[in-house]
Amino acid sequence: MAHAFDNRTQLSPPGKEVRHQTLKQMFEKRDRLTQQTGHYCGVSELTLRAADPIKYERFYNKLHAAVLAARESARFVAASPGSREMGESLWGLATPEGDTLAVSLGFLSHTAIFPVSVRYMAEKEYDVNDGIEDGDVYAVSDGLTGGVPHPGDFYTFVAICYEGEIVGWAVGINHLMENGAPVAGSWATFSVDTFMDGLVCPPMRTGRKLKQESWWKAIWQRRTRAATMNILDDKMRLAGCAMVHDATHKLIKEFGLDYYKRATREVIEESRRMIVDNMHALMVPGTYNGCAFRLVKYKGLQQIWSHADKNTLLHIRASVEPNDKGLLVDTEGSSRWGYHSYNATPGGADAALFLGMMNSFAHNTKVTAGIELAVQRHYPSGSLYNPDYEFTSNANLWAQTVSLNSIGFNAVSRAMFSRGYLEEAFTVDGNWGAWQGSGQTDEGVSYGFTNFEWLGGTGRGAWCYKDGEPIVWAAWSQLATCGDAEEFESCVPPLFYLGRKLLPGYFGHGKYRGGPGNSAVHWCVKPGKHIAVTRPNGGLSCTTSVGLGMSGAYPGPGSFMISARGTNLPALIETGETPRDARELLELIDAGKLEVENLEIWKTDCPELALKDNDLFVDAAGSSGGWGDPLDRDPALVINDLNDGMAPRYEFTANLYGIVATVDAADVWTLDAGATAARRAAMRQARIGDSQTAQAWWASERTRVLARDFIPEVREMYEQSMSFGKFDNEFRKFWQVPAAFNFPKE
């Protein structure tokens, strides 16, 4: 049992009077030395690496092997399907201050929160009262104190102490199947503050000696709807952490504590240097701007939460500026926080932003906290990324932070394109979708669930030299897989897949088109006493995933969902003509074959949809953007898309790409090259005729701006973004509005 010390030294084993620095003292030293020297913890020379590089690399490889092995073993000890089969998990080893030393495969940028959690524990003196001991287990899922992106991402920290001194942390993370919020699932849509986000844990000790306390199991059973899955995942995280804990102790015994302490500092400094060097080698200095938008549709909540009863158009704005220390990402101009679930915290914003940065700049070095030292971030106080209200909800932050990542990632793509590294230049959208909910069987068994399928594998945006690929991409993990349909069906007994496939035409168009997104048709059979679903998304289709296309192409469309309740599906089953994706569903309805009593198309968050026998819900997500002018697309590629079924409607495709083709009796399309050339020439001419000079457009738009002639959501967006000086200045200079002009609060 630990004891508190008045003199604020850390607990030492009985009979040993060694006194160690407190966590707070460690942070103070780390911060001071790093700031003063520009090198991590003042490590200006990699002395261990220089003296014996083989030993140094052997040391690191053992660290790395420990976290890799943790994932590959622990997910087979016990795990929910999302963790076992997909990329929605991770293990890491960190310094006493939470700085990452090594990570397993998985959603790697989740390491960003490690130092946030540990810093909170240090500031609150967890190690002083009532002490941190070897093998202590902590649970973390809070955005503000733990830095956690959203409470659906759950973290287990295990303290690694050696002779009474904290020398590191083993950390395991996975995305829960359900986390006990009013809206069932793992992204609590419609939350208005943190009290509606489900199981939110600031760093809290839940176990000792690598074993959870008995009460902890009761939390999963009483505070979430998927206790079985969540307890399996809890065991999984801890099992992996125990492996890392054990491996670290062995490593210290083998190499000695002094070597361990010095080498772990050198590892991070080494990777920081490499990342900065990579930025210098791959980027063009300057300023890169990007933007995105999201509509939060909460109007209608006035009966219960009057202060949240409004729609909000979120503005995501960021610039990227390479500099001598790495690069700066400035989010000034983004919207203020609100009473909705789309807010982030600085830790959560980091977890998103670092996705592209790690992928781009840590590919040839050790993946450590070096990325955090090289990427400087500005999240203004009061903004969506740094709320000045301590109780904001962040349950569905990924719906917008994914576009923050895309803006940064696309800046890197633009730079690589300009530098000639074309093989690396591609469009990043990051559109994803998932579905979630809860139900109760006829036998009275209650369950909650999340289906990660369109989070696991999405289309990759077009490259600057070829089309994007389907399903192979997930910006947040190296392990792109949409999971096993059978596994997901087993987790949600009444829902069966009628179809699960790529959705033709569902991408951003361009000289090279994006990889198509995916669509599934879920069929409700024998729903038991109750089943209802909702759907969180990385961008719903009332806005595009990002605001800027690449080099004249269109950005990828957002995700959407269709609910078709009260259908004549049994009649269609008789004929064998059932829908396999969203397009087929709509076509069968248009043809009068599929009859639907209640058809709804959801381009924003949908409320809980209760399902009955033969109800359908159909989703689509994971689309991606194009690259280049569509009129520059090789006509042969357009014909291929028509013949492969990737471009389903000739009229749409021909009008967009300016081709002329004929189809034979076998539905094979053939290009008419001469007519195509003539049509493209005419379309180019029409572009000139149909468009305005920028000056004429500006003059008419400015009149509209001065009249504030926009819907309330747009006006409020400008009011919020112009409350930050950088965007206010940009807006005023661009539209040349009088000093007194503003968008008043409404």
Place this chain on the structure above:
Amino acid sequence: MNEDVSISPELIGQLIDGTIDSDNAQRLLRLERKDKGRFFQYIDALQQRVAWPEKILLRLGDKLYIVASAPGKRVVKCACGHEFGDYRQNWKLGCKIRVKRTLDDMLTVYDPAPACPEPDIQEIREFFCPVCASQHAVEVVAPGYPVVFEMLPDLDKFYREYLGRPLPDEGSDWYQDRTDLVTREWAKAG
């Protein structure tokens, strides 16, 4: 480390032209460190592909370049030869602009219909070269949104510190956003 690797001009040409095969693209993607000489090889290959003599300083888009048009002049130039003006001013303001505001208009570029952005919340802006009508950019943004200056490079720093070949007309005022000079003139013109 493979810092001394060099890539053949043919391969760079294939990347530019979109004819590279996937094996070679994969080989390039898997380089641990990129070939340091790529930029000037790339510029040479681009220069061979345009019909005008001005020296390319940087490629901004598929058919868009910053060029040294005369001593002390750096302008944005289309592959067709049209010049958009000083690169410190957002070249989009030299474009012709077509805006899709209605659902019917948006449905000409997004399909199926539920995937289409929502009018009033978003508009689709297409930016064309006023001479050859190439579509150089697309913005899908809220109405009233300032046109986005996608990339303002610091060319002097790039050439001196990143490439080690300083430009002959270095100066302290090259890395500045001067877009507001354009809009200021437009405001005066009423």
